[in-house]
Amino acid sequence: MDSILSFFDNTEHVLYSIFGAVIVIFLIFDLGFFNKDAKKVSLKSASYQSIFWIVISVAFGYLIYQFYGGSVVMLEYFSAYVAEYALSVDNIFVILLILRYFKVEETYYHKILFWGVLGAIVFRAIFIFLGAFLVAEFHWILYIFGAFLVYSGVKIFFQKEEDDLDPEKNVIIQFARKYLNITKGNFSGKFVIRRGKMILFTPLFLVILLVESTDLIFAVDSIPAVFAITQNEFILYTSNIFAILGLRAKFFLLAGIIDKFYLLQKGLSFILIFIGAKMLLEFVHVHINTLVSFSVIFSTLLLSILLSLLIPQRSSSKDTV
Secondary structure: OHHHHHHHHOHHHHHHHHHHHHHHHHHHHHHHHHOOOOOOOOHHHHHHHHHHHHHHHHHHHHHHHHHHHHHHHHHHHHHHHHHHHHHHHHHHHHHHHHHHHOOOOHHHHHHHHHHHHHHHHHHHHHHHHHHHHHHHHOOOHHHHHHHHHHHHHHHHHHOOOOOOOOHHHOHHHHHHHHHOOEOOOOHHHOOEEEEOOEEEEOHHHHHHHHHHHHHHHHHHHHHHHHHOOOOOHHHHHHHHHHHHHOHHHHHHHHOOOHHHOOOHHHHHHHHHHHHHHHHHHHHHOOOOOHHHHHHHHHHHHHHHHHHHHHOOOOOOHHHHO
C-alpha cells in the first residue's frame, strides 16, 4: 500500500500513467472500434483527428506546466513537440511514395500507418532512453549530435525529394524478398496468410517493413534534434510520441497537397542546422534559451508554409519542354 501511495506521490509517475492510458485507449478504440473495417479516411475525419491530437498534446503540456516543471519545462516540451511535428513532414512524403510505389489501395492506408505508429512508439522509446543514458555517461556525444545535424541539414537543403527513394534498394526489403515467401495478392489487407503448413507474407507486409525502417532513418535526425532542446527523458519521450500519434491524421490531411509546400524541405533543413548549431555553441559556453529555440523552430515552420503558398513554384525545365 505504501509503495502505491509513494508511486502517486511522484508527479512524473502520475503523468507517465496518464500518458500511457491515453496511448492504450487510443490503440483500443482506433483499431478495435472506429476503424475495425478497412476504409478510406476522409478529409473531414483526418481534420477532426488532427485537432484532437493537437488538443491532447497541448493539454498534456499544460499538465507539465501546472504539476511538473513550470513554464521552462513546458517550453522544452512544446519546442521538442513542434520540432518533431515539423520534421515528420519529410517522413510523410516518403511514406506516401512507398504506398504509391506498391500501389496500395487507400482503404489500407490507415491500417498500415496504425501499425507504423505502434512500431514507432516502441523503437523511439529504445532510441530516446538509450540516447539519454549515453548522454548522461558521455556528455560530449551531444557535440557529435550537433555536427551530424548540421551536416544533415545542409544535405537536405540541396537534396531533391526524389533522390534515394527506390524501395527495392532497401536492405530490409532485399532480405525479405530473398528469405521470405512473398505473395502477389493483397488478401484483403492481411500481412500474413497460411496455406497448409506454409506461412506466406503479402506485399503489405513489405510496406510495413519499409514504413518502420523509414521511421528509424528519420529518427536518426529527429531524436538527436530534441536532445538539443532537453535531456529530460520524460519530456523527450512524451513530446516525441504525441507528435508521432498525430502523424497519421496529418498524413491524410497533407497526402493530396504536400507537393504545394515545396519550401518545407528548406525550412526543415534550416531547423536541423539551427538545432545542430545550438548544440555546438554549448561547447564554447554560448547558451540559446528555450524560448528563443521555440520561437525559431515555430516561426521557421510557419514561414516555410506561408511562403510556399504565397510564392508560386517555378516549373522545372523538364516541365516546360
